[in-house]
Amino acid sequence: MNPVAHLPLVFHDQQAVVDRDPQALAHKLNQHFPVREFAPRLSESQPFLHRASTASAGALTLTCGYTCPIVGTIGDNPGVGAINICYSGAASYAVDGHSFAIHSESPLYFNPGLEYRYATDHYNGLVLHVDLQRLQDTAAAIGGVGLSGRRFAPDLQRPQVLTMAQGRQAELLQSLRRAFALVDAPELEAAGELTALQLDDLIYRILALALCPQLERQTGRSQQRSEGLSRELIFEELLEWIQANLHAPINLTQLEQRSGYSRRNLQLAFSQRFGCGPIQWIRRQRLDLARHHLLNPSASDSVAAISARLGFRNISAFSRDFHSVYGIRPSDVLREGRRLHG
Numbered sequence: 537m538n539p540v541a542h543l544p545l546v547f548h549d550q551q552a553v554v555d556r557d558p559q560a561l562a563h564k565l566n567q568h569f570p571v572r573e574f575a576p577r578l579s580e581s582q583p584f585l586h587r588a589s590t591a592s593a594g595a596l597t598l599t600c601g602y603t604c605p606i607v608g609t610i611g612d613n614p615g616v617g618a619i620n621i622c623y624s625g626a627a628s629y630a631v632d633g634h635s636f637a638i639h640s641e642s643p644l645y646f647n648p649g650l651e652y653r654y655a656t657d658h659y660n661g662l663v664l665h666v667d668l669q670r671l672q673d674t675a676a677a678i679g680g681v682g683l684s685g686r687r688f689a690p691d692l693q694r695p696q697v698l699t700m701a702q703g704r705q706a707e708l709l710q711s712l713r714r715a716f717a718l719v720d721a722p723e724l725e726a727a728g729e730l731t732a733l734q735l736d737d738l739i740y741r742i743l744a745l746a747l748c749p750q751l752e753r754q755t756g757r758s759q760q761r762s763e764g765l766s767r768e769l770i771f772e773e774l775l776e777w778i779q780a781n782l783h784a785p786i787n788l789t790q791l792e793q794r795s796g797y798s799r800r801n802l803q804l805a806f807s808q809r810f811g812c813g814p815i816q817w818i819r820r821q822r823l824d825l826a827r828h829h830l831l832n833p834s835a836s837d838s839v840a841a842i843s844a845r846l847g848f849r850n851i852s853a854f855s856r857d858f859h860s861v862y863g864i865r866p867s868d869v870l871r872e873g874r875r876l877h878g
Contacts, residue, residue, distance in 0.1 A: 538604070540624045540658040541585065546600035547720035548589035555586040558606070568597075569618075569665065570611030577605035577655065591719045594736025598719060600662040607655045610647075617666045617692070618647040619743065621712070625659035629695070636697050644698040644709060646747055652695070662716060666743065668692055674737075675744040678751055687773070691748045698746055708746040715739050770795050771805055782822050783847055788814065822846050823861055826854070830869040832877065839866045 545552055555561040562574035576584045588601030610618065620627065626639040631652040638645045643661075648668060672685035672692055679687070700706045715738050724730045745751055774795045778786060791802055791814055806814045829842045840851050843866070848854040858866045 538658040540660050541602055541604070543602070543624055543660050545587065545589050545602065545660070546623060546662050546716055547591055547598075548600075552587040552589045552601070555588075556584055558584050558586075561586055562608075569613055569616070572609035572611045572651070573653075574608040575606065577607055593715075593719060593739060594731070594734060596664055596666070596736040596739060598662060598664050598716065600660075600716075602658075602660045603656060605655075605657050605659075607653070609653045610651065612651045613649045613665075615668050616649050617668045617671060618645075618649075618652075619664050619666060620645045620647075620661060621663070622659065622661045625657045625661070627654055627656040627659055627661070629654045631695050634695065636695055638697060641701065642697050642699040644712075644746070646696045646698070646743075648693050648695065650695065664739075666740065671740060671744055671747070674740045675748045675751060678741065678744055687769070688744075688748045688750060691750065696747060704752060705746060708742055712739065712742045712746070715742065770797075771809075778818055779821065782818070782825055783845060785847055786818055819857070820861070822848070823858055826858065826866065827862065827869060830866055831873040833870055833873045837870070839870055842866075842870075 555564075558574060558576050562571055565571050565574065578584065582604075584604060586601060586603045588599055590597060590599045592598070620629075620638065622638040622640065622643045622645075624640065626637065627645070629636045629638075629645055629647070629652050631647065631650050636645055669685075672688050675688040675692070676685040698705050698709060700709060715735060718724070718730065718733065718735060721730065724733070774791065774797075777794055778791075788799055788802065791797070792799055795802065797805065802814050806812060806817055810817050812820075826842055826846050826848075829837065829846075830839070833842075839855070843851050843854040855866055858864075858869075862869070
């Protein structure tokens, strides 16, 4: 038997469940994630062997195990990221025409819910599935007040391999292994203290740091420069949020909560950037958007419908404000829009 088969599992080695029927195992796995293919790579004369243990860490389910060489395909799993960590042996993955490999020196493969094909040698490792939205929100929380999780989406929408060759990644991978080892702490579990440790939150935070290089760049700068950049990013995020929510009422309290700025600092930031206060700037953005809709109307559009859609509660006030800014009535702009677009 291959030496990897004799290595202990990451946790609960003595409680491991043994499977010797690959088809029965494939059916079991398919209850948890979309298994498209699963088959042994060994010849029929060599017996199939799979040993695995499962444990919970808060909302996470962790599965560690040994498997003899296998091949398989996992289907699309939207919103769910797969984390595969190699302790011994090796595995390769193929997704969207790209290939990835993990082994003891590059031990972690991350897949953001995309269909992938894999092949393993004799393999001892650990797998877990994470909520991609929670991972994104965790990255945003680490990044600082006011940062949107959307900033980290590009990092969490592509497959990645993490390596021990990079000092920071190596430290985070070691921290991740120490977190997994806590699962195998019977005294903590018996006392109910594993729950108090919130291992799932710790695992999410380590993964966010490891998978999102932007967090390293942000935390690695000097404090003054980092704070200045962070404030700039926060303000840009706030402007993006305003643009996306022009159809709904927006007040100063919401802007304070969204950005972490005080009311005074909000006024100062908008004045320096736009020469007016935040509410005046939002009003002008709404009027600009209303003008765009009036010039590009749908068949059923009216001045009243467009103004209501953009959060103007009083059509008379809207018409007055529109005329004061553009020197023309919104009904005349709508008429011109219909003429231009037939």
